Amino acid sequence: MNFLTDQWNKYRRKKTRLGIIFDFVFTGILIAMLFPGSRRSIMSTFIRLSMFQPHETEEIIYIDQREYDWQLETIDGQKVNLNDFRGKTIFLNLWATWCPPCLAEMPSIQKLYDQYKDNVAFVMVSNEDSTTLQKFIQKQGYTFPVYKALEQVPQSFYSRNIPATYLISPQGQLLIKKKGAANWHGEKVQELINKTKSR
DSSP states (O other): HHHHHHHHHHHHHHHHHHHHHHHHHHHHHHHHHHHHHHHHHHHHHHHHHHHHOOOOOOOOOOGGGGGGOOOEEESSSEEEEEEGGTEEEEEOOOOOOTTEEEEEEHHHHHHHHHHTTTEEEEEESSSHHHHHHHHHHHHHHHSSSSEEEOOOOOOOGOOSOOOEEEOOOOBEEEEEESSOOOOOSSSSHHHHHHHHHOO
16 A cells, blocks of 8 residues: 555656646546447547638539439438428538547537528438437437438539538539538638528
């Protein structure tokens, strides 16, 4: 017991209070990372702390009308086509429940949805089965609409990495094309959406 007390006292003399706290937090994170159940949530928390707002796309790109013809399905089993949302601002997000960067940006997407759900079509698309998606959404308490892709992603929205997010104007202009996690409830995105409403 004396040995442990001596070691602890030596450690305390070498470290500041902040340093000790940091060491304990870091050790706790390392231990938690050993357990698969907590790994995703820890990774997504770190990603969330480092996220920035996305930038508007510099080049002017319009989505080909044929690219809107994309069959989707709600988690309740209703068939939907991306064409159904044409003429509205579309927030299209490709994601998965197993993807830490996707999980990291979801709270900011929920906030954006809460603010703009009446003016923007939120199309959150995953390739996972409906049961997995429904359980995830219910557990997290998200209310934005979630869809399952029934066919291959159109070329304009194809991405090898997720999350991949596209903000499309009512006229079909690609305003934002972002691969990776981002803070979607920031001033830049809100200003851009507000501009699409006034066009």
